[in-house]
Amino acid sequence: xxxxxxxVDTVVTDALTGMAAAHPGALRVDTxxxxxxxxxxxxxGKVAIxxxxxxxxxxxxxxxxxxxxxxxxxxxxxxxxxxPDQIVAATAxxxxxxxxxxxxxxxxxxxxxxxxxxxxxxxxGIEVASVVTNDDVAVxxxxxxxxxxxxxxxxLAEKIAGAAAEEGQSLAQVAEIATRVxxxxxxxxxxxxxxxxxxxxxxSFDLPDDEMEIGIGIHGEPGRHREKIAxxxxxxxxxxxxxxxxxxxxxxxxVIAFLNGMGASPxxxxxxxxGEVAKILGAxxxxxxxxxxxxxxxxxxxxxCSLTLLRADDELLRLWDxxxxxxxxxxxV
Amino acid sequence: MASTIDLxxxxxxxxxxxxxxAEHADELTQLDAAIxxxxxxxxxxxxxxxxxxxxxxxxxxTADAMLxxxxxxxxxxxxxxxxxxxxxxFLRMGGALAGKDEIDAAALxxxxxxxxxGLVQRGKAAAGEKTMLDAWYPALEALTAxxxxxxxxxxxxxxxxAAGRDATEPMIATKGRASYLGxxxxxxxxPGAASTALLLDALARAAAGETx
Numbered sequence: 316x317x318x319x320x321x322x323v324d325t326v327v328t329d330a331l332t333g334m335a336a337a338h339p340g341a342l343r344v345d346t347x348x349x350x351x352x353x354x355x356x357x358x359x360g361k362v363a364i365x366x367x368x369x370x371x372x373x374x375x376x377x378x379x380x381x382x383x384x385x386x387x388x389x390x391x392x393x394x395x396x397x398x399p400d401q402i403v404a405a406t407a408x409x410x411x412x413x414x415x416x417x418x419x420x421x422x423x424x425x426x427x428x429x430x431x432x433x434x435x436x437x438x439x440g441i442e443v444a445s446v447v448t449n450d451d452v453a454v455x456x457x458x459x460x461x462x463x464x465x466x467x468x469x470x471l472a473e474k475i476a477g478a479a480a481e482e483g484q485s486l487a488q489v490a491e492i493a494t495r496v497x498x499x500x501x502x503x504x505x506x507x508x509x510x511x512x513x514x515x516x517x518x519s520f521d522l523p524d525d526e527m528e529i530g531i532g533i534h535g536e537p538g539r540h541r542e543k544i545a546x547x548x549x550x551x552x553x554x555x556x557x558x559x560x561x562x563x564x565x566x567x568x569x570v571i572a573f574l575n576g577m578g579a580s581p582x583x584x585x586x587x588x589x590g591e592v593a594k595i596l597g598a599x600x601x602x603x604x605x606x607x608x609x610x611x612x613x614x615x616x617x618x619x620c621s622l623t624l625l626r627a628d629d630e631l632l633r634l635w636d637x638x639x640x641x642x643x644x645x646x647x648v
Numbered sequence: 649m650a651s652t653i654d655l656x657x658x659x660x661x662x663x664x665x666x667x668x669x670a671e672h673a674d675e676l677t678q679l680d681a682a683i684x685x686x687x688x689x690x691x692x693x694x695x696x697x698x699x700x701x702x703x704x705x706x707x708x709x710t711a712d713a714m715l716x717x718x719x720x721x722x723x724x725x726x727x728x729x730x731x732x733x734x735x736x737x738f739l740r741m742g743g744a745l746a747g748k749d750e751i752d753a754a755a756l757x758x759x760x761x762x763x764x765x766g767l768v769q770r771g772k773a774a775a776g777e778k779t780m781l782d783a784w785y786p787a788l789e790a791l792t793a794x795x796x797x798x799x800x801x802x803x804x805x806x807x808x809x810a811a812g813r814d815a816t817e818p819m820i821a822t823k824g825r826a827s828y829l830g831x832x833x834x835x836x837x838x839p840g841a842a843s844t845a846l847l848l849d850a851l852a853r854a855a856a857g858e859t860x
Contacts, residue, residue: 369727369728391727392690392691392727394685394686395687395691395727395728396727396728396729396731397727398723398724398725398727398731399724399732400723400724422729422825423823423824423825424729424730424732427731427771428727428731430732431723431732453828454828455830459820459830460822460827460828461823461825461827461828512685512687514686514690515677515681515686515687515690519681519685519686520681532825532828534685534825536683536684536685536828537829537832539828539829
C-alpha cells in the first residue's frame with residue numbers, strides 16, 4: 316500500500332485538519348468530533364440540513380457544506396458511518412428553529428446511527444425529518460437485501476434540497492423535495508480496480524487486469540458480477556440500460572445526467588464515458604436538461620465510474636440552478 | 649464451578665473480550681473484506697478498548713450501570729452497524745439486570761434474551777439471515793438449557809455460538825452489507841457472528857474463573 320498518509324489511525328483527522336486549513340473563510344471544522352460546519356451559520360428561521368457518512372467518498376459530504384447545500388456534515392471513520400454523538404452535536408448546532416433535515420444514504424449502519432441520533436434530538440425538542448436515499452439499481456432484489464444503496468442521487472439531493480432550504484421552504488417541503496429527488500433518480504456503478512482501505516492495507520477485492528466489476532457500491536464491496544473489460548461505448552450501455560429500465564417515465568420530462576468518478580479515473584475518461592452515455596440517451600429520445608461530470612461521490616482510490624439519471628421537473632431544475640458555494644460544488648455566486 | 653458470576657467477573661469478561669477481539673481483529677476484518685467493507689475488526693477493537701477504559705474509569709456497584717456504560721461507549725465509538733447493534737445489546741442486557749451485582753445462569757439467560765430483543769428491534773433481522781443473530785440465538789438456547797451453573801452454561805453458550813458462527817458460512821445474506829452480494833455471499837463466515845462467538849468465549853472463560 317502506498318498512500319499519502321501519516322498513519323492509518325489518523326487519516327480522517329488529518330484530512331479534516333487539511334480541509335479546515337484549505338477553506339478557512341468558508342468552513343469551520345471540529346476535528347475532535349469530525350464535523351464540518353459552515354463558517355457562517357445560515358439565518359434564523361431557515362431549515363438546516365445535516366448529512367454524513369463514512370469517510371472515503373470525498374468531496375461527499377464535507378465538501379458540500381456551504382451556502383445552498385449542507386449546513387453540517389458528520390464524517391465517520393473510513394467507510395464506517397458516523398456515530399449518534401456526532402449527529403446529535405451537528406443537529407443541535409445548526410438548528411435555526413425551523414427544524415433539521417437528515418439526509419442519509421441507505422446503508423444499515425448509517426440508517427441505524429442516524430435513527431438513534433434522531434430519537435435523541437427529538438427528545439430534546441428539535442424537529443427532525445429524515446430522508447434516506449436508495450437509488451442504486453445494481454441491487455436487484457430489495458426484498459432479500461438491505462435494500463437499494465444510496466449512491467449518486469445523494470449528491471443531487473443535497474444540492475436540490477439545500478437550495479430549497481436556503482430559499483426558506485419549510486421542513487416538510489424540503490423533505491418532500493429530497494424525497495422526490497430520490498424517487499426520480501437511479502444510479503449504476505462499475506469498477507476497473509478495487510480500492511484500498513488504509514487500515515486494511517491491501518485491495519478490498521482482487522480484480523484481474525482484463526476484468527471489470529459491474530454493479531459496485533462505494534465501499535469496495537464487490538458488485539453483482541464481473542465480466543471481461545469492454546470498450547467504453549459498451550460499458551456506457553451496461554450502466555444506462557438498467558437505469559432506464561427502472562427510471563420513472565416522468566411524462567417524458569428530461570433528466571439531470573451525472574457521470575461520477577470513483578476516485579482514480581481521470582477526468583479524460585469520465586468525459587469520454589459521459590459522451591457515450593449522452594449518445595445512448597439521445598438515441599433513446601431522452602433530453603439531458605443538465606449534466607454534471609467529475610469525482611463527487613468516490614470510493615477512495617477505486618478506478619471506475621457511476622451514472623445517475625434524475626427525471627427533473629421544473630422545480631427541481633430551478634433548485635438545481637440556484638447558487639451554490641461549497642468546496643465541492645460552486646456556481647451562480 | 650461457579651453458580652453465579654459477579655460484577656467483577658463481568659468486568660473480567662469485558663477485559664478478556666477486549667483482548668481476544670484485538671487478537672482476532674485482522675481476522676474479523678478479513679472476513680468483512682470478503683462480504684462487506686473490511687472494517688469490522690478495526691471498529692470492534694476500537695470500541696472494546698474504549699469500553700474497557702470507560703469501565704475502568706467508572707465506579708460501578710451494579711451490573712446494569714456497568715453494562716449500560718459499555719453499551720453507550722460502543723454506540724459512541726464503533727460506528728457502522730456494529731456500534732448501534734452491540735451498543736443496544738449491552739444497554740438492553742444491562743436493563744435486564746437492574747440492581748444486580750451477582751448473576752445466576754437464569755438471570756444471565758434472561759439478560760442475553762433482552763439483549764437479543766434489542767438486536768432484532770434495531771437490526772430488523774431474524775435468524776438465518778447470516779448475521780450475528782445466528783450466533784446469539786444458539787448461545788441463548790444453550791444458556792437456557794443449563795440453568796444451574798454459570799460456568800457450564802456460558803461454556804455451552806460459547807460452543808453453540810461458535811457452531812452458529814460456522815453455520816453462517818453457507819448462508820445467503822439478506823441483511824446488512826453482505827446482502828448486496830446475493831448468492832456470492834455464501835462460502836464466507838459472517839463477521840458479526842464471528843465477533844459474537846469471541847465475546848461469548850470470553851464470557852465462558854471469565855465465568856470459569858480466568859483472569860485478564
